[in-house]
Amino acid sequence: MSAGPNLPTASDAANASLSEGPRKERLKDGAFRIAMLSCLGIALITLITLVVQDAVKGVGSINLDFFTNYASSFPENAGIRAALLGTIWLMGVCALFIIPVGVASAIYLEEYADGDRWYNRFIEVNIQNLAAVPSIIYGILGLAFLVRGPLELGRTVLAGGLTLALLVLPVVIIAGREAIRAVPPSIREGSMALGATKWQTLWKQVLPAAIPGIATGVILALSRAIGETAPLILVGAPIFIAFDPTGLNSSFTVLPLQAFNWISQPQSEFKDLAAAAILVLLGLLLIMNAVAIWLRNRYQQRW
Amino acid sequence: MEATTGSVERVAPGAVSLGATSRHLGERLIRYLLFAATAISVLTTLGILYALLSETIKFFSEVGLVSFITDAEWAPLFEPPQYGIWQLINGTFLITGIAILLAIPLGLGSAVYLSEYATPRARKWIKPVLEVLVGVPTIVFGYFALTFVTPTILQSFLGVDVQIFNALAASLVMAIMILPTIASISEDAMSAVPQGLREGAYGMGATKLQVSTRVVFPAALSGVVAAIVLGISRAIGETMIVLIAAGQQPNSGVDPKQPFETIAAFIAATGKGDIPTGSTEYKTIFAAGMTLFLLTLVFNAIAIRFVRKYRQVYE
Numbered sequence: 001m002s003a004g005p006n007l008p009t010a011s012d013a014a015n016a017s018l019s020e021g022p023r024k025e026r027l028k029d030g031a032f033r034i035a036m037l038s039c040l041g042i043a044l045i046t047l048i049t050l051v052v053q054d055a056v057k058g059v060g061s062i063n064l065d066f067f068t069n070y071a072s073s074f075p076e077n078a079g080i081r082a083a084l085l086g087t088i089w090l091m092g093v094c095a096l097f098i099i100p101v102g103v104a105s106a107i108y109l110e111e112y113a114d115g116d117r118w119y120n121r122f123i124e125v126n127i128q129n130l131a132a133v134p135s136i137i138y139g140i141l142g143l144a145f146l147v148r149g150p151l152e153l154g155r156t157v158l159a160g161g162l163t164l165a166l167l168v169l170p171v172v173i174i175a176g177r178e179a180i181r182a183v184p185p186s187i188r189e190g191s192m193a194l195g196a197t198k199w200q201t202l203w204k205q206v207l208p209a210a211i212p213g214i215a216t217g218v219i220l221a222l223s224r225a226i227g228e229t230a231p232l233i234l235v236g237a238p239i240f241i242a243f244d245p246t247g248l249n250s251s252f253t254v255l256p257l258q259a260f261n262w263i264s265q266p267q268s269e270f271k272d273l274a275a276a277a278i279l280v281l282l283g284l285l286l287i288m289n290a291v292a293i294w295l296r297n298r299y300q301q302r303w
Numbered sequence: 304m305e306a307t308t309g310s311v312e313r314v315a316p317g318a319v320s321l322g323a324t325s326r327h328l329g330e331r332l333i334r335y336l337l338f339a340a341t342a343i344s345v346l347t348t349l350g351i352l353y354a355l356l357s358e359t360i361k362f363f364s365e366v367g368l369v370s371f372i373t374d375a376e377w378a379p380l381f382e383p384p385q386y387g388i389w390q391l392i393n394g395t396f397l398i399t400g401i402a403i404l405l406a407i408p409l410g411l412g413s414a415v416y417l418s419e420y421a422t423p424r425a426r427k428w429i430k431p432v433l434e435v436l437v438g439v440p441t442i443v444f445g446y447f448a449l450t451f452v453t454p455t456i457l458q459s460f461l462g463v464d465v466q467i468f469n470a471l472a473a474s475l476v477m478a479i480m481i482l483p484t485i486a487s488i489s490e491d492a493m494s495a496v497p498q499g500l501r502e503g504a505y506g507m508g509a510t511k512l513q514v515s516t517r518v519v520f521p522a523a524l525s526g527v528v529a530a531i532v533l534g535i536s537r538a539i540g541e542t543m544i545v546l547i548a549a550g551q552q553p554n555s556g557v558d559p560k561q562p563f564e565t566i567a568a569f570i571a572a573t574g575k576g577d578i579p580t581g582s583t584e585y586k587t588i589f590a591a592g593m594t595l596f597l598l599t600l601v602f603n604a605i606a607i608r609f610v611r612k613y614r615q616v617y618e
Contacts, residue, residue: 028510029510029512032512032515036413036419040421043479046482047436047439047479050443050444050447050479054446054447101343108334108341112334123342126344126348129348132536133596133599134596134599136570141351141354143574143588166347197330199330199333224438227441227442230441234570259446260442260445263547271450274446275446281440282439285438285440289438293431
């Protein structure tokens with residue numbers, strides 16, 4: 001890396017033998033550097049503009065009433081109370097599903113599955129493919145299986161939470177596997193040598209050591225779930241909700257759905273409310289990401 | 304990994320025989336429970352396939368595959384209804400295509416700069432920022448396209464004659480959405496190219512431009528392709544940006560200043576209303592979903608083959 005492009009005199013000699021002179025090469029090199037830097041510049045500036053524009057439009061609507069009021073047809077009275085509570089409910093359902101199922105799958109694939117068996121290989125490929133399926137397709141799954149069809153849960157908190165859980169499950173499994181794989185075999189062997197069974201070893205030695213990695217994966221999965229709108233349009237439908245969700249069978253709305261609802265209104269006051277709801281969503285995401293990074297740095301173990 | 308697990312398993316029966324036999328039973332029960340949890344992923348795939356297939360078959364028995372392919376327009380609610388999926392595929396390809404054409408050079412350029420030019424300090428700051436931006440919800444991008452890119456950038460600043468809902472703003476913002484993904488993953492691939500290759504080239508008198516484009520880039524190609532593939536599959540399935548900013552209007556043309564609709568946006572726009580189960584309208588969701596599913600599947604299959612072909616392993 002330290003060998004800069006223009007430092008060695010040998011390069012001049014080498015370039016001299018090429019058809020293009022060294023000066024021309026150097027000029028091209030400089031132009032290339034500037035081009036690459038402007039790519040990064042454009043990328044960062046537009047992405048920052050995105051966040052700043054939203055903050056500028058939304059910050060004026062954020063006050064205590066905005067958090068405690070329900071949605072309303074009068075923009076000055078409208079708030080995100082139902083959406084915020086709905087988001088919390090859905091994240092709760094989602095977490096309760098993905099933590100046990102995701103961790104159990106990760107343990108099975110890392111510690112029990114015989115990689116030579118066709119069904120285990122099939123499961124692995126399947127999980128990778130699931131991660132690439134568009135989120136709207138999960139919405140169709142939720143609509144056909146959970147809301148209607150076999151389970152008939154209706155447009156409820158439970159149906160919404162489970163749809164999101166299935167959507168982000170691959171994230172947890174993949175992160176969980178990496179965390180379990182990072183625990184060195186010597187830990188397992190030591191535990192086994194003391195007479196522990198395989199499960200005792202996993203439960204008392206391997207899992208505790210893998211918890212920071214698993215927790216980071218769970219938080220990242222939830223931070224993907226919290227911003228998902230498209231599947232919930234199919235499952236929840238962005239209907240007008242002006243009451244607190246009371247349980248698993250309650251109808252719901254969530255922050256991104258509420259924001260979408262407001263964006264769809266023609267009046268610009270509602271668009272500003274959407275910006276404010278998005279700002280709250282981004283705030284939640286930032287907190288979750290910060291916790292994930294903190295967890296990773298604080299509890300990361302080097303063996 | 305496999306070898307150590309194997310040896311551990313050989314020790315286990317000896318240890319168990321010293322204890323109570325019920326432990327052995329419990330261990331097997333746990334194994335089955337874990338397998339059952341893992342099976343949920345497979346059931347998800349089967350569920351998706353079943354949901355899509357069963358309703359799609361019903362759809363085709365009513366509408367017919369021929370009109371799905373040959374009808375000129377996608378207008379399921381009109382009288383007489385038309386079911387030409389081509390209009391939605393056209394919208395998907397147009398919006399995704401423009402987004403990709405923009406995002407690839409910008410994303411790869413950012414990656415090259417971060418990997419080859421940026422100081423370690425700058426990289427340490429910019430890389431996590433990109434990774435956080437990967438997770439920004441797409442509703443944010445949709446809002447940005449509708450309230451800023453179309454009125455402020457396109458109409459006022461650039462003076463482009465676009466409608467309030469147009470494909471251009473959706474494409475531009477979609478490019479911004481997939482940019483961090485492409486930049487971050489290809490940067491990983493470029494950073495992973497062994498330093499020795501670069502030093503060898505510098506030793507031969509190569510400039511940084513030559514090293515970046517003729518040494519690092521080819522060596523990182525499989526990772527770069529994987530990044531682009533991930534970007535494209537996110538773009539194809541992207542719903543909210545198109546739903547909010549592109550106007551929900553099927554279009555056979557190629558003029559991005561007009562409103563368009565993609566497959567994903569159609570699914571969301573139709574699913575929004577409370578449509579009765581079993582109606583033809585309900586089934587269009589599944590036929591469109593099946594098309595989108597196959598599109599991503601075929602695309603991913605091609606990409607995986609491509610990545611395998613160009614994969615280079617160092618050390």
